[in-house]
């Protein structure tokens with residue numbers, strides 16, 4: 383409840399610019415992140431990034447290895463404190479909010495299928511953990527009868543045959559099954575933001591396609607505001623209504639709507655070539 | 668024959684230490700936190716219980732306060748780790764060292780006897796069968812309570828934290844709080860074992876916790892080796908850990924009866940535990956599988972999923 387009042391407060395102060403009342407779902411303002419500051423290993427991973435997402439936006443992010451894509455998502459999720467700038471989600475300044483609190487509005491799927499789930503717990507228990515995201519955890523039973531039925535239906539909608547294995551420990555599932563489950567967990571409470579960090583990169587092409595199709599299906603059904611990092615330029619063009627290209631901690635190109643639809647893989651490659659030979663390695667992926 | 672007569676005693680001790688092993692299971696296996704606090708907190712449980720009972724506090728109340736004292740020990744280690752960023756092992760060592768002074772102050776001297784004629788002892792060496800029966804009841808109730816607790820939303824959050832901290836945080840779990848709470852519960856159970864032990868031995872001693880972690884680990888490892896093939900059910904595992912403690916003390920008694928130099932028993936225990944701990948490592952190295960969660964039984968597939 384207090385969140386609601388906080389929100390209205392924040393809206394009036396933070397977002398005076400959006401007079402029409404259409405507050406962006408995410409606004410990243412001039413965010414800088416420097417790792418190992420003041421040492422020889424100093425690395426400016428994000429250099430004054432700015433980005434705005436409206437409700438329902440699906441942004442794909444591309445860029446070479448070390449461009450700062452993961453760091454950007456980590457900054458939005460609150461994994462670490464940023465050095466300067468602001469992260470505002472649906473009008474609330476969350477820059478100082480710790481990761482576990484931010485999780486009430488931000489959900490994630492990681493590249494490594496091992497990271498998204500608790501391996502020693504079963505499918506139901508994992509879903510129940512996700513179901514409590516942003517809510518107060520109590521001494522009530524983790525998975526109750528009513529949830530069981532709901533979870534079973536949801537898992538059945540994945541069409542992976544997992545609904546008969548609700549009590550199987552997640553460690554027994556394949557990487558693709560785990561990613562699909564993680565996706566389901568991430569979207570269970572309809573978060574304000576869904577962050578996908580190369581979530582299909584560790585999967586074989588067929589499984590990757592299936593998980594991507596699921597992503598499309600779920601995000602479309604929920605009008606889910608999403609950021610998806612991918613190293614596959616074709617996917618980056620196929621999915622979403624906005625595209626962002628990053629290099630060395632900066633956004634070097636963005637396109638949206640029709641402009642994005644007209645883009646081709648070779649357009650993107652040309653942009654990468656303009657950056658110099660060093661970035662040719664992205665071609666390999 | 669002499670050995671057979673010592674078996675009830677070994678079972679009693681095994682059951683009492685089994686409670687300690689359950690506490691250790693919570694930190695070591697569920698939270699994946701090697702918590703050395705236990706050497707101190709088992710003693711805290713004993714000295715608090717003995718001191719209170721000697722001044723006339725009823726046994727159940729003394730037992731309860733001893734458990735709470737143990738919870739505070741875990742709380743402190745948890746705060747060393749989460750608020751001050753001290754690594755788990757060092758956090759435990761710091762609390763353990765501090766507890767030595769605290770325990771000495773509580774007891775007032777290095778050794779204190781409990782007068783069995785004046786105070787009611789729940790478990791005692793004089794009466795092995797009664798002890799075994801009561802301990803079986805305590806283990807059953809404790810297992811039931813923990814089974815419930817770790818099945819609740821809060822308990823599940825602790826399990827998730829121990830299994831996969833990044834996932835836990837991404838699911839909105841305050842992993843720092845989860846660790847502190849888990850350590851408090853763990854050390855509360857360990858202190859319960861200490862409080863029972865002091866009644867059983869009719870005395871509390873400032874040095875009674877020394878090496879407790881090794882005994883507890885041996886029980887956990889032996890126990891899990893025994894039950895992991897039967898079931899991965901949480902309650903079965905907790906009981907398995909108690910069985911592990913009973914096996915440990917029976918073997919211990921057997922070795923003592925063989926006339927083994929008792930001065931060397933700690934050396935033997937340490938080597939035994941080192942060997943047990945090495946087995947999974949060697950196995951992993953051989954099979955090239957990467958372990959993910961301590962609590963898990965079997966290795967999942969997907970060990971070859973790349974990072975990039």
Ligand SMILES: Nc1ncnc2c1ncn2[C@@H]1O[C@H](COP(=O)(O)OP(=O)(O)O)[C@@H](O)[C@H]1O
Nearest residue numbers: 417425427445446447448449450451452453454
């Ligand atoms: N936790 C960290 N500590 C130090 N350096 C980091 C850390 N995370 C990322 N970096 C560095 O920041 C840069 C951007 O990394 P990252 O965001 O992971 O790139 P991308 O996801 O685009 O491949 C890289 O140079 C990387 O080495």
Ligand SMILES: [Mg+2]
Nearest residue numbers: 451452453579
């Ligand atoms: Mg990355």
